[in-house]
Amino acid sequence: MLDTTKKLNPIEPGVIETVNETNLVELLPVIREYQAFYGVEDKPDSVNQSFFSQFGENSEKGCMFLYRQDQKIAGFATIYYSYASTLTAKVAIMNDLFTIPQFRGIGVAKKLIEHCRVVAKQNDCVRLQWLTAPSNRPAQVVYDSLETTSTTWRCYIYPT
Numbered sequence: 001m002l003d004t005t006k007k008l009n010p011i012e013p014g015v016i017e018t019v020n021e022t023n024l025v026e027l028l029p030v031i032r033e034y035q036a037f038y039g040v041e042d043k044p045d046s047v048n049q050s051f052f053s054q055f056g057e058n059s060e061k062g063c064m065f066l067y068r069q070d071q072k073i074a075g076f077a078t079i080y081y082s083y084a085s086t087l088t089a090k091v092a093i094m095n096d097l098f099t100i101p102q103f104r105g106i107g108v109a110k111k112l113i114e115h116c117r118v119v120a121k122q123n124d125c126v127r128l129q130w131l132t133a134p135s136n137r138p139a140q141v142v143y144d145s146l147e148t149t150s151t152t153w154r155c156y157i158y159p160t
Contacts, residue, residue, distance in 0.1 A: 014074060014108065016115050018057045019064035024049060027066055030073050034098040052078070062092075065115055067099075067108050074103035077112040079120060079128070087127075092120030094130040097139075109142050131155055 017023055028045045031052065035043060055064040055078055062080035066073050078096035083089065094116050099108045113128075120128045132139050143150070 014067050014069040017066050067112055075099035075108045077116050079116050089126040092125040092128045
């Protein structure tokens with residue numbers, strides 16, 4: 001369990017890495033923590049490793065990044081590439097964004113979002129978009145601090 005009492009120095013620069021076979025193994029416990037945060041049943045590492053390994057640097061499906069602060073993983077983000085018919089263009093969907101509680105409040109999420117935005121642009125996407133729960137006020141504070149716009153669209157889920 002991480003020590004959440006230690007405050008980190010926000011001045012020390014972190015490092016963003018593209019997730020690959022090597023650091024994905026190191027990221028698996030953080031992915032489990034993220035899934036638990038959203039109430040998802042415990043997934044075996046083998047399932048997460050198989051799923052997330054498809055989002056690499058040269059993947060047409062998307063890409064995954066981790067943020068390392070003081071040589072420890074502080075958070076991660078995943079973008080998936082899709083298309084918007086109304087825009088007749090490629091878009092990037094930030095499907096995952098998670099900062100470990102110990103590292104919150106020092107700009108990890110903002111740095112990951114900005115990195116995802118740059119990568120989306122480099123991959124010919126016209127925008128980076130994402131969803132958040134209406135009750136997730138801490139995340140909304142971060143999102144509202146960026147030059148973003150929000151919509152009134154509702155998300156529907158239809159199990160198959």
